[in-house]
Amino acid sequence: MxxxxxxxxxxxxxxxxxxxxxxxxxxxxxxxxxxxxxxxxxxxxxxxxxxxxxxxxxxxxxxxxxxxxxxxxxxxxxxxxxxxxxxxxxxxxxxxxxxxxxxxxxxxxxxxxxxxxxxxxxxxxxxxxxxxxxxxxxxxxxxxxxxxxxxxxxxxxxxxxxxxxxxxxxxxxxxxxxxxxxxxxxxxxxxxxxxxxxxxxxxxxxxxxxxxxxxxxxxxxxxxxxxxxxxxxxxxxxxxxxxxxxxxxxxxxxxxxxxxxxxxxxxxxxxxxxxxxxxxxxxxxxTTLQEELERQRELVAMYADALEAMTKSRDLYREAAEQAHQALTALRDAPAPAALPQQQRTGARTPAALQQLTRTFERLRFTAKGPRPAPAPDGPSEAPGVLEIPGVPEVPGAGAAERR
Structure with a gap:
């Protein structure tokens, strides 16, 4: 038990x-x-x-x-x-x-x-x-x-x-x-x-x-x-x-x-x-007539409370929607930020581009100062002082200028 x-x-x-x-x-x-x-x-x-x-x-x-x-x-x-x-x-x-x-x-x-x-x-x-x-x-x-x-x-x-x-x-x-x-x-x-x-x-x-x-x-x-x-x-x-x-x-x-x-x-x-x-x-x-009347009154009061609660919810929803609409309108009407000058926009990307260009010329200088590479056994010989860089045109005579 x-x-x-x-x-x-x-x-x-x-x-x-x-x-x-x-x-x-x-x-x-x-x-x-x-x-x-x-x-x-x-x-x-x-x-x-x-x-x-x-x-x-x-x-x-x-x-x-x-x-x-x-x-x-x-x-x-x-x-x-x-x-x-x-x-x-x-x-x-x-x-x-x-x-x-x-x-x-x-x-x-x-x-x-x-x-x-x-x-x-x-x-x-x-x-x-x-x-x-x-x-x-x-x-x-x-x-x-x-x-x-x-x-x-x-x-x-x-x-x-x-x-x-x-x-x-x-x-x-x-x-x-x-x-x-x-x-x-x-x-x-x-x-x-x-x-x-x-x-x-x-x-x-x-x-x-x-x-x-x-x-x-x-x-x-x-x-x-x-x-x-x-x-x-x-x-x-x-x-x-x-x-x-x-x-x-x-x-x-x-x-x-x-x-x-x-x-x-x-x-x-x-x-x-x-x-x-x-x-x-x-x-x-x-139920008696009095009890039924009291029951209906309770139902009316319950429905009235529910209706009041729904009305308050509707008003709160409407107020929130209006505030959101006002905020969206203010965002649309705000002036766009001024465009930056072309030079500033380019300068914003300069450090990376300049760094890449600097590394390219450093490799160019290193190649020009170093000894002349031996010709490949089965391939054509390269002109002295000429460095091939993908996407960069050849610079002829760079080695001669360096020797002078």
Whole structure:
């Protein structure tokens, strides 16, 4: 498991998020009927089904209501067919309030889905864990008898950080009242965000052996919350364990306090939650007339700012172009520099030409002073005192003049 959540965005305190699976074939019909009943009863203000592309398998539902009568809540549920298995659909539900979430508010899951349980038949069979087979929200999930299977289940559950996983150990075999799920005793806002795992009295050592890799242990007759992955920087497993949990039907005050503290931690957003939250914020369609008016005003202000920025850019470009044109005109109108006299232009090249001419006459003098070269065996003899220089005419009699 990761040790830090530094590089992950944290869950906003205004967000309620959950994920599950409906094993039936017509999950969208169940959601549509449930939302219609809640709209008629006034539990929600309205709901909508935003359109999706024809080739998309998703089904999207939006609903809005006022929690506590005053706080607006916007929620979005997405249904996606399971990739691995054809039966059932996975669902993702995110709800965002105008202020931090109050655990006393109704669970958004109960506004999109009917009450779970045998009484609702297939319609109420929506609270399955999305990836771990056999786990359900709001019910007691006994740990397997096999130690390795227990270890595997708890490790798989710890990776699923959309909800809080609590492991409860039974100090003794409970009666009928004690076998009921603790979720029914939790505040409404926590009921569908908690998965309860129950260890039998004889599984105490086995369950702690399975929890060893996660760095936590459950007290005898108590409970412990599995750490999220990645764990928050200041997470301490000892602070999220409960020494005693009474399975007598009374409110588990210690467990509720631990869950409340756990939910307040800066926990990282689980995989997929950031995308779901972005869709809720940016692709929301169920707006009121006032919200739509405010949205149009924001668009007008944004377009006005963009137009002002483009106008400033155009003015700056025009000013720069005018300055460049003025500079080019001034350069064209400037008088040409006076031509140099012919003598000065020739003198500018005199040193090189004079140097070449000097070297030529030096070679001429050296040839004239030196001994007369012997005639070539097979070639004509050269006249004394005559030097052939390419491009320079012969100077006859130069040697005789030198001898005189």
């Amino acid at each position: 990761s040790n830090s959540a530094t590089d992950h965005a944290t869950i906003p305190q205004t967000l309620w998020a959950a994920r599950g699976r409906h094993p039936g074939p017509a999950a969208e019909d169940v959601v549509r009927r449930t939302l219609g009943r809640h709209r008629e009863s006034g539990d929600i203000d309205d709901f909508a089904e935003p359109p999706v592309p024809d080739d998309s398998p998703e089904r999207i539902f939006e609903a809005r209501w006022r929690a506590g009568g005053t706080v607006t809540v916007r929620a979005r549920l997405t249904l996606v067919p399971r990739a691995a298995r054809p039966e059932g659909q996975e669902w993702t539900l995110v709800a965002e309030a105008e202020r931090p979430w109050d655990e006393a508010w109704p669970s958004p899951a109960t506004l999109f889905w009917p009450e779970a349980g045998p009484a609702e038949g297939a319609d109420g069979d929506w609270d399955h864990h999305p990836t771990v087979q056999g786990l359900r929200f709001g019910q007691v999930n006994p740990l397997p008898d096999d130690d390795k299977e227990t270890r595997r289940r708890l490790k798989d559950a710890a990776r699923e950080s959309w909800c809080a996983h609590v492991v409860v150990h039974e100090a003794m075999t409970p009666d009928e009242q004690g076998r009921l799920p603790l979720a029914r005793l939790l505040p409404p806002g926590l009921r569908h965000r908690v998965m309860e795992h129950r260890a039998a009295p004889q599984q105490f050592r086995a369950v702690n052996w399975a929890l060893k890799d996660l760095g936590v242990e459950v007290p005898r007759g108590g409970a412990v919350l599995l750490p999220p992955d990645p764990a928050p920087q200041d997470y301490d497993g000892r602070e999220h364990s409960v020494r005693t949990v009474f399975l007598d039907g009374s409110e588990p005050a210690g467990l509720v306090a631990a869950l409340r503290d756990f939910m307040a931690l800066p926990r990282p957003l689980p995989p997929g939650a950031q995308e779901a939250l972005t869709d809720l914020r940016e692709n929301w369609t169920l």
